[in-house]
Ligand SMILES: NC(=O)C1=CN([C@@H]2O[C@H](COP(=O)(O)OP(=O)(O)OC[C@H]3O[C@@H](n4cnc5c(N)ncnc54)[C@H](O)[C@@H]3O)[C@@H](O)[C@H]2O)C=CC1
């Protein structure tokens with residue numbers, strides 16, 4: 540029998556799954572007491588997550604489909620795979636800009652309808668094409684301005700690619716990391732407010748997570764600041780854009796197009812909306828990258844307690860020390876926790892070989908390697924400390 544059962548809630552690339560040793564890991568879609576959940580966009584908000592679950596891994600970037608805070612309170616880390624699908628999204632955003640600028644979607648519809656109709660009318664196709672094409676005349680990208688809100692893994696790639704296509708690029712991200720700032724083309728101009736970005740951009744593309752602070756980030760007021768004929772691209776999440784405001788601006792002619800990855804009943808059939816079926820990360824390459832990263836992070840946590848790329852717990856990675864037993868402890872982030880944990884170890888006569896404790900928001904995680912044999916009741920003593928949420932002996 541294997542040690543860890545992993546339940547998959549979406550199709551995960553076999554390139555990732557095959558990295559899991561089947562003597563240690565069971566993988567299936569229907570598992571009664573899973574140790575971990577592995578998913579893409581499946582909605583976990585209304586799903587009861589059993590206590591058997593130690594971790595949740597999202598093969599992808601967005602975790603708005605997962606009750607991240609509730610799981611943190613239970614000592615369950617949620618992992619994601621930052622950057623693993625960023626190139627796929629970047630390419631679709633560039634495609635979206637071109638679809639809108641050259642009216643390609645409607646133009647292709649036009650020729651399809653023309654040929655279908657021609658079979659009946661028998662009119663000369665070349666003449667009809669030449670006469671009809673003027674209604675699809677578009678604009679070119681160099682000289683236009685693209686505003687990128689959110690300069691993370693995707694935003695930076697989009698900004699740099701747009702820059703190299705000749706666009707003027709404005710970027711806004713008050714929490715940009717040093718790593719992303721290094722990757723960003725120096726020609727990208729930093730603006731200090733979202734309003735400035737909208738008022739100076741012909742096209743705006745948000746690349747932020749959907750959280751309370753970003754819900755409705757693209758709203759009626761900000762759209763009104765854009766020059767006439769603007770384009771909104773949305774490959775972040777539906778909720779980041781106030782779609783009713785966008786549709787109104789499309790109807791009034793203020794906006795030229797809305798290209799997005801999150802179709803709604805009202806939006807998908809609007810003539811100036813290009814709605815794609817959430818295709819951002821749907822390339823073989825991105826699916827493989829995400830699966831590999833998610834699986835590696837998950838197995839490292841299940842086997843060794845290491846936490847990399849968790850969205851609700853700090854990064855804690857420790858090499859294993861031979862001859863020791865490892866404990867992984869999730870606790871509330873408040874005074875005296877470390878003292879109490881080491882106190883319990885001391886009372887049990889255990890010598891600490893390695894110890895790491897890091898906090899993030901309301902919670903903290905401790906990895907400790909102790910010398911010698913660890914009795915089973917030690918875990919119970921640690922769990923008895925007020926503020927300890929979960930403990931594992933590894
Ligand atoms: N269409 C699709 O298939 C895909 C969509 N996504 C969406 O794109 C989002 C971003 O993905 P990544 O770039 O990989 O994430 P990331 O975490 O690397 O970057 C997000 C950036 O947004 C910034 N940010 C957060 N709030 C902000 C605000 N109010 N104003 C300005 N910047 C803000 C952060 O500082 C961070 O730099 C994901 O959370 C997901 O919702 C991601 C992958 C595929």
Ligand SMILES: O=C(O)C(=O)COP(=O)(O)O
Pocket residue numbers: 579580598599600601602624817819820821
């Ligand atoms: O990674 C993300 O945030 C995505 O939106 C991709 O979603 P998917 O894995 O294609 O269901």
